[in-house]
Amino acid sequence: MLVVERMTPNPVVVAADAPVGQALAIIEERKVRHLPVMEGENLVGVVSERELLRAAPDATVRQVMTRQVIPVTEYTALEEAARIMADHKISSLPVMRHGRLVGIITETDLFRIFLELLGAREHGVRLTMLVPEEKGMLANLTGEIARLGGNILALGTFLGEDPTNRLVTVKVADVPAGKLVAIMEALGMEIVDVREG
């Protein structure tokens, strides 16, 4: 998944010299939380709803915007964009192509991906287990589910309790929960949680 697949293209922008009140009006009307700040054709900063709300009444956007923007390109991996946001504690990144603004990607865009990743909107048996950190374990796991005739709706891997294991959450359709748990236990997985969702 790349930034281009989830960014908002041609984002609504604000001029650096605009008064704070005008920027807030744009934010309210367009229902966005961040505005790239432009000086002519050039990106000079990003301003958030929060920065605008905290601003003095007579300030301009330039006075309250964040100047140190970290740009990404359309071909930046989504998790790389997420990592930049988390590490710098920022909630949006402008997307640039040859020095020109072509989009914006926000924490909210990335948040929706999380729902997909763990199949939050699909129904099935949801199993969380500790899997020994050995090559081939994920293949064993998915192989057994396939053998049972199960359909894997979603699968996500997390860091485990220590470096010797990993936490895997999988959502499966078309297999009864009891059967699934028995097979996983037989494979040496430690079942952490089972539920139908």
Next chain:
Amino acid sequence: MLVRERMSTQPVTIVADTPITEALRVMRQHHVRRLPVLDAEGQLVGIVSEKDLLYASPSPATSLSIYEMHYLLSRLKVSEVMTTAVITIPPDTPLEEAARIMADHKIGGLPVLEEGRLVGIITETDVFELLLELLGARLKGLRLTLEIPERKGEMARLTTAIARLGGDILALGTFLGDDPTTAVVTVKVADVPAEALLAAMRDLGLEILDVREI
């Protein structure tokens, strides 16, 4: 992965009749953007976000003097601007369910209640950190994005082929595809040369959407 494992326990709270200026100070001191609101008995009666408090402040276009503004703000209580219809969840809620609730209701955090008692809070930021883990954003390896048919056994074929090459799967995530017949899988693999991995994927008939070393 359940909410219990990633929530902040013992969240900073505030009492309903606190002035909003004090609530803003508490938020800044603790670097949080929302506070569960308790009544005198310690029961949860609402939640207030920094944005609720900032929007309660006079607008930039106000004609009030700075003294009048301060006076007004010091009189305004958290109870007057908080959200009282609070959506709460129990600690054993799956994290993706908590994320779905936040996305569907456009809210940034959920108080966690156990037997009527506030035991924690889970926020968008907590979920976000998990997303990084899910896609192995902090691990190094070969990152492959593939389109796979939405069919039983496809994931098994994929992971088995990687295992056969001696590859170690560092992270794996499934996304919805362009239509219901396909899914998009991003997988991060260590210990396999890129060419060997790509050849194996092509042998499986999978469409390779993107390859990169990270």
